[in-house]
Every structure is written in structure tokens, then in C-alpha cells.
């Protein structure tokens with residue numbers, strides 16, 4: 001099968017194209033917790049596809065909803081018209097979202113959700129006569145997708161350094177990864193809330209009147225699962241509120257049960273003004289994202305004549321009928337199958353399993369919350385990421401899909417995983433670690 005394919009013309013994203021094409025990994029199908037490769041091998045999915053297939057793969061209810069929708073209404077624009085499914089979805093999403101996140105703006109990805117949230121924040125201040133609030137504050141090591149807004153507030157240097165000056169007026173908080181204080185912490189570290197006070201320094205430097213919004217991932221994922229120190233998010237919230245700065249949570253990977261509750265905002269008891277979601281919204285089956293918006297922000301836009309467009313922003317595929325059908329079916333499956341409760345019940349089992357890897361070769365830190373975890377390896381002498389990439393490939397060959405970010409093995413399995421499969425993940429990783437240089 002692989003031999004018959006011309007692999008060359010496809011420029012693959014976030015991939016070492018030449019290495020991949022010399023030794024490709026191709027998936028043929030998937031069901032529940034498993035992929036089947038084109039060679040007919042079963043691979044246990046330790047990362048929910050890419051943190052998105054919350055209810056496992058090809059869930060029959062989601063497949064059915066997409067198939068029926070495709071045959072009924074394939075497309076209709078979201079500009080000046082709609083279809084029932086997208087209104088039902090906005091109603092459902094805002095009914096489960098925390099606090100006053102009562103409005104939903106639809107996008108097609110996490111990156112688009114982030115850039116949309118940043119634009120809403122800037123426009124909101126302008127609508128209120130505070131158009132001088134143009135600064136955006138992100139965080140070092142943050143990942144907010146690949147749009148120009150997202151890479152500007154993001155803090156992963158490989159994603160930024162090729163692309164010039166990016167957005168002006170962006171500054172960054174320090175990251176909260178500190179192994180000297182927090183290595184091998186289970187759940188939220190005790191040390192580090194004070195890092196939120198750096199926001200006060202940025203406010204002092206730039207003046208609050210110039211700052212529109214702060215954006216953070218409640219749990220930083222792509223840097224290797226960095227859990228917020230106790231009290232950190234609370235302090236960010238308090239400082240933002242005091243200075244009239246909007247707080248945006250990028251919940252693209254944490255929403256829909258990943259941290260043990262529906263949203264990380266629920267898990268940590270901290271309310272954002274705007275929330276970016278995607279991934280699990282449709283169980284990964286059809287691209288879709290959304291920005292959940294506090295009611296007061298939406299109302300600030302509803303001021304001109306009723307026929308006037310209030311927000312000059314949107315995508316051809318905003319609120320796509322197939323995505324809406326997939327999302328409605330996914331949210332129903334999560335509730336019908338009790339996946340949020342399941343995540344919170346399995347979290348201690350997952351935590352114990354992960355931390356059993358402490359003491360295995362090369363392991364220098366283990367971090368976890370809910371059903372997400374990171375096992376950080378010491379970098380090899382010949383360069384960072386190489387040992388983790390080797391681990392990724394050996395895990396795959398042993399029938400387990402993990403993701404490596406830097407030198408961290410990240411694990412975010414579908415929430416349908418069972419205890420035996422958690423055991424299988426950890427045993428496979430332990431064997432691989434013992435076999436690595």
C-alpha cells in the first residue's frame with residue numbers, strides 16, 4: 001500500500017518531511033481506543049488523536065450524525081443566514097459553559113478561535129471608547145496555534161523565529177515550569193503562584209490603560225503538560241479584573257473533560273472573560289472551533305443600528321452544518337456516556353500509573369492533572385528532542401501512540417480508556433525507556 005503512494009507532493013505540517021517519507025507511518029482506520037495501520041497493526045491511542053478524540057474513534061452516534069447531515073444540508077453560509085443545528089449548538093455550548101459565557105462565535109480550528117478571541121478583545125475595548133488598549137499579553141512557552149495572533153502571544157520560539165516581527169505591542173508573562181521546586185508534583189504544584197504577580201510588573205511597565213487582554217492556557221499542553229501552581233490562575237484573574245484587562249483562557253485542549261471537569265475553568269474555579277475551544281468540540285471528527293464570550297462583552301457590540309454588522313469577522317465555514325452535527329452528537333455522547341465523571345474517577349488511577357515511571361531511566365519529571373500527563377526525559381547529549389523522538393517511534397512499534405513535545409512524552413488518552421489500557425500505556429513506556437540510549 002505505502003509503496004503504491006507518491007508521498008512527495010504532500011508538504012506535511014509540523015513534520016520532518018524527509019525523515020517521515022523515508023519511513024512513513026500511515027493509518028488505515030480507527031475504532032474506539034485503537035488505530036489500525038495500513039500494515040494491519042493495532043495501535044493504542046494514548047493521545048486521543050491529537051488531544052481531540054475524547055470519546056474514542058468513529059463513535060457510531062457521531063458518525064451517524066455526520067452522515068445524515070451530509071445527505072441533508074451540506075453547506076449554507078453563516079453570513080446573514082443560518083441553519084437550526086448551529087443555533088442548537090450555541091445554545092447547548094453556552095448552557096454548559098461556566099459563568100456568563102453566554103455567546104458562542106464559531107470558527108474552524110483552535111488557531112482561528114485564538115485569533116478570533118484576540119480580535120474580540122481589541123474590538124471590545126474600542127467599542128467602549130478605550131481603543132488605546134491594544135496590547136496583548138501571552139506567556140513564555142505558551143501555544144496558541146499558528147495564526148499571526150496566536151504565534152505573537154505564543155511563547156514557543158521555533159514557532160515564531162521564522163516569521164518576522166509578528167503583532168506589535170505584545171508582551172509575555174514568565175512560564176511556570178520550574179523543576180527545581182516542582183519536579184514530580186502530582187496535580188497542581190504548591191510553588192509558583194507568585195509568578196502571576198509578574199503581570200503587575202507588566203502593568204506598571206506598559207500602564208493598564210494600554211493593555212487589552214491576557215491569554216493563557218489554563219494547563220499548558222504543547223510545552224509538555226505544565227499544570228498551573230495553586231493560586232496562580234486566581235491571581236491572574238484578580239489582577240486582570242482590577243485593571244480592566246480581559247482574561248482569555250485558551251481551552252483548546254482542556255475543554256470537554258480533559259482536566260476532570262467539563263472545562264479547566266470549572267476545575268480551577270477561575271472564570272475567564274473569553275474562552276477559545278476546538279478539538280474535543282467535535283470529537284475531532286470535523287474541524288470546528290468556537291469562542292465563548294461573556295455576556296457583557298457581546299452586549300458592548302450591540303449598540304449601532306440593528307441592521308449594521310457589529311463585528312467584521314467570520315469564516316466561510318463558520319458554523320458549518322457537518323461540524324455542528326458532529327459537535328451536537330459529541331456533546332451528547334460525552335454526557336450520555338458520563339465521560340466527564342469518568343475522567344475525574346480515572347484521574348487518580350492515571351496519576352498513580354504515570355508516577356510509577358519515576359525512577360525509570362532518563363525520567364527527570366512527571367506532571368499531570370485530570371487525564372493529561374507529561375513524562376519529561378533528560379535530553380540526549382547529541383541534542384534536545386532526539387531521545388523523546390526515539391521513544392515515540394519505539395512506542396509506536398510496540399503498539400502505542402504517544403506524542404512528544406520537546407523532550408516530554410505527552411499523554412492525553414480518549415476518556416473512554418479503561419484501567420487495563422492505562423496499565424498497557426505505562427508498561428509500554430517503561431519498557432521503551434529501559435531500551436533507550
Ligand SMILES: Cc1ncc(COP(=O)(O)O)c(C=O)c1O
Pocket residue numbers: 108109110111112114143144145146217221222250251252253278279
Ligand atoms: C492550547 C492550544 N491552542 C490552540 C491550538 C491550535 O489549534 P489548531 O491546531 O486546531 O489550530 C492548539 C493545538 O494544539 C492548542 O493546544
